[in-house]
Amino acid sequence: MNFIIAETQKAILELYKEEVAESVINIQDTRKEFEGQATIVVFPITKISKKSPEQTASEIGAYLVANVEDITKFNVVKGFLNLSIAESYFLNQFNKEILATDFGVYPSNGKKVMVEYSSPNTNKPLHLGHVRNNLLGYSVSELLKAYGYDVVKVNLVNDRGIHICKSMLAWQKWGNDETPESTGLKGDHLVGKYYVIFDKEYKKEIEALKAEGQTEDEAKKNAPLIKEAQNMLQNWEAGDVDVISLWTKMNGWVYDGFAVTYKNLGVDFDKYYYESNTYLLGKGTVEEGLASGVFFKKDDGSVWIDLTADGLDQKLVLRADGTSVYITQDLGTAEMKHDDFDMDESIYVVGNEQDYHFKVLFLILEKLGKSWAKGLYHLSYGMVDLPNGKMKSREGTVVDADELIESMITTAREKTEELGKTNDFTEEEKEELYKNIGLGALKYFLLKVEPKKRLLFNPAESIDFQGNTGPFIQYTHARIKSLLSKADYQFAPNSEQFSGISEVELEIILLLAKYPSEIAIAAKADSPASLANYIYELAKLFNKFYHEVPPIVKTEAGDEKQFRLNLSKKTADVLNAGMLILGITSPERM
Structure with missing residues (x-):
């Protein structure tokens, strides 16, 4: 209007x-x-x-x-x-704009954006926290594509460091040459098993040293296991052939396991970066900053930046012995990614515990005069809690992503069979449906909440077929598809003379008309939440329409029937398109 x-x-x-x-x-x-x-x-x-x-x-x-x-x-x-x-205005808008094949489709805006998400460690399988990260990163990518951006999805894999060596050392000591093939375990689960074993054995050594009179801090530093892990890391960095061989083998197991999880989640990447290839980057950037006076060197040789005038602290960017710290690597990697893709914007999807880190990183890059630093953005998101408390990786008490996916599919199977509406489905069709419903429930529940908010994930609530859930929207889409099939729907333009739309039909037209602007709002906010809730409102409104108007299938053929069928078809199209942006498939039958 x-x-x-x-x-x-x-x-x-x-x-x-x-x-x-x-x-x-x-x-x-x-x-x-x-x-x-x-x-x-x-x-x-x-x-x-x-x-x-x-x-x-x-x-x-x-x-x-x-x-x-x-x-x-x-x-x-x-x-x-x-x-x-006037009613004629809305009917004209429906006919000329909403029914158009390119409705809600934005042309290219000529801009390229990189979305970095997932960023797993190769010492354990993905868990519920990673699930939110992956679903958010994927959905934001699809949202920006829908808004006209050229999107590059990247994954920076944390495949080196002391935590990786812990799993490697534990497998070396207690693994008895176990492999994914010999155990039947996914590779990431097998490696994660030894990360947990390391922690348990390490704690035993700490307690033994404390019993001998050492303080907790002393015991943590002096425990033989941690010293062995540190030595393994040094050997890795020195290029020790045996350590590199073990590292390559175990990381390979993890990558194979991650690939399965990513496929089941329905997420993908255009480019992988590996910390093992990037951890030495950034030293040149530090030299550049020293030469320009952005950084300063202390008497011990360490290099720092003073950000106190910006309300932050002094920040170490290179150790006295010349080795990198985490932000050194991030400075170099940011420059490498920009050189690789020359993007206008770059979004880091990382939990809110890293808010300070990214504030410092972006500020340093600006002070270094990187013109592209203004296009960097940290998409910060809150933790995911469960009804029974927090998750701890080292203790093996995390909610495993694979188990969660399987649990959601199982619950979808049970709930759907209770309704008894899949009797005419083949077994293959049933399994595909259960997967779509289970994953739809999981994705929608995690994406309908603003990213910055901490959320409590309740699997039972997420898979309800009523209320603000993925399955409710999926069921509405399937209901419309069934209606169109029974009516043997064929598209035909609405008659120019047709009039007399009901109040609820007018509400649907008004809500459908908002779809393009809802994409814009969500894309500008880098948040799928508003789009998710818009789709729910549209599904809810269609169900109101479905129950208030006379049965469309039984209505005599004519202008009124064609209009209502067109309205139903466009509603299904928008529900389907919006859900796909969230990474959710809307079944044709349920």
Whole structure:
């Protein structure tokens, strides 16, 4: 209803002899308790009219009704001008815009954006926290694609460091040459098993040393296991052939395991970066910063940056012995990624425990004069809690991603079979349906919440076929597909003469019309949550329509039936397209 802005500008010029910018005209949806579809907030205009909000609204309303064919009535509530729009306008919008094949499709905006997500460690399988990260990163990528960006999805794998050596050392000591093939375990699960074993044995050594009189800190440093792991890391960095061979073999197991999990989650990547290839990057950047005076060197030879004037701390960027710290690597990797892809923007999908780190990283890059640093953004997200508490990787008490996926599919199977609506499905069709419902429930539950918010994941609640859930939306889509099939639907344009749409049909048209702007809103916020909730509102509204109007299939063929079938088909299309952006498949039958 952008035409209202232009017409209101004309009204102000005619009534008050002053031109105003579009930004002055604030239009909202009319609240349901008042008559109308569009509401102008009049308060800013009173500065021009020099009249009360009520009088200003009345004068503008009278002008619009008298001069704009598509505005039929108005009413004033304090400083709000509620406008009633002609039914013909909405039918025309539905026919010409909403039913168009390119509705909701944005052309290329010529910009490239990188989305980095997942970033797993190769010492353990993916868990529930990783699931939120992967689903968020994938969905944001699809959202930005839908908004016209050229998107590059990347995964920076943390495949080196002391934590990796812990798993390697434990397997070397207690593994008895176990392999994924000999145990039947996925490779990432096998390696994760030895990470847990290392921690248990390490704790035993710590307790033994404490019993001999050492403090906890002393015992942690002096335990033989941790010293062996540190020695293994040094040998890895020195290129020891045996250590590198073991590292390659065990990482290979993990990558094979990750590939299965990624496939089951329905996420993918265009490019993998590996910390083993990037951990030495950034030293050149440090030298560059020293030469320009951005960094300074302390007496012990360590290199720092002073960010106290920016409200932060002094930050170490290179140790006294010349070795990198984490941010050194990130400085170099950021530059390498930009050189590789020359993107306009780069989004890091990382948990909120790293908020400070990214604030420092981006600020340093700006101070180094990197013109592309302004396009860096940390998409910070909250932790995922469970009804029974937090997760701890070292103790083996995490919610494993593979087990979670399997559990969701099992629950979907049980819930669906309770409804008894899959009797005519083949076994293969049933299994595909259960997978779609289970994963749809998981994805929707995690994505409908704003990323920054911490959330409590409740599997039972997520898979309910009623309420704000993935299965409810999937079921609505399947219901529409069934209706269209029974009606032997064939597309035909709505008759230009057709009129008499019901209130709920008008509500659906209004909500469908918002789909392109909902994509824009969600993309600009790098948050699928608003889109997810929009899709739910559309599904809920269609179910209201389904129960309020006479059965479409039984309606006599004609303009009214064709209109309702077209309305149903477009609703299904938008539900399907929106859910695909969330990474969710909408079944044809349920």
